[in-house]
Amino acid sequence: MNWKHEKPSESFRQNTLDSVAQEMKRLSAINKKPARSLRDLWQSGGFFYALVTTSCMAWLAFHFHSQSLVHIEHSPLISADEFVLDPTANWILDYDVDSIEMIEHLEELEEWTL
């Protein structure tokens, strides 16, 4: 060992190793933080946001699904001639209206044309 070195005492060595072990534990705990519980989520308002988001998604899914059913199932029933016969039905197809209302109008249209 040359003059540049200084042999650490055993107490210093042990003390440093203990301090470092504690620091390692602390860092490990930070890195392995457990997933948030439902209670934490509820307390932080996350549950509310999750509920709102899910509701919106469900509503949108229902809305677009209903619209696609209307187009698939009812649109072929309306021929160009029938459409001309009832000009009031025009708004039903051109405007974005509630799908249930649209179905009712289309059913009326079918009855009227039959």
Next chain:
Amino acid sequence: MQRISNGDSNAFQILFDRHSSLLLGYARRLMGDLPKAEDISQEVWIKVVRAASTYQDQKKFSSWILGITRNTCLNQIRDTSDTGVTDNISDHEIVDSNEDLLQDLLKKETTTQIQKAIDQLPIGQKQALLLWLYEDLSYEEISHQLSLTLAAAKSILFRAKESLISHLRGQI
């Protein structure tokens, strides 16, 4: 370092046993007394563990850890006192003819005598000298580390070597 960043305390112990004497020696020479050097060393080891995941293999580990030690010591010295490093040094070119003599004396003297001689140097000279002796930094790197002009760094280092030689000779 990868193992240490994964929380392996055995890997840390191996690293500690390999480098702690050099680190403690450097801190001791710079700070002057052992209790302060031990505090600094402990702080450095904690920093090493925290920075383990960012350590890059390209850099030699001893250089990396001595750099951390130096900065920690300098921060400590800066916080407690004036560094004594002045920049009003003449810009004359220093002819470094005493390097071999100094290295020869350092090999012959005991650690205690060297420590005593280093302790007698002003803090600015001590910093420059230890940067040169421990980390093999060039004049330019030393001037950068101590925020000095190149000429000032050369001058300080020259004076440090001269002072150390005279202190070591005086102890014989």
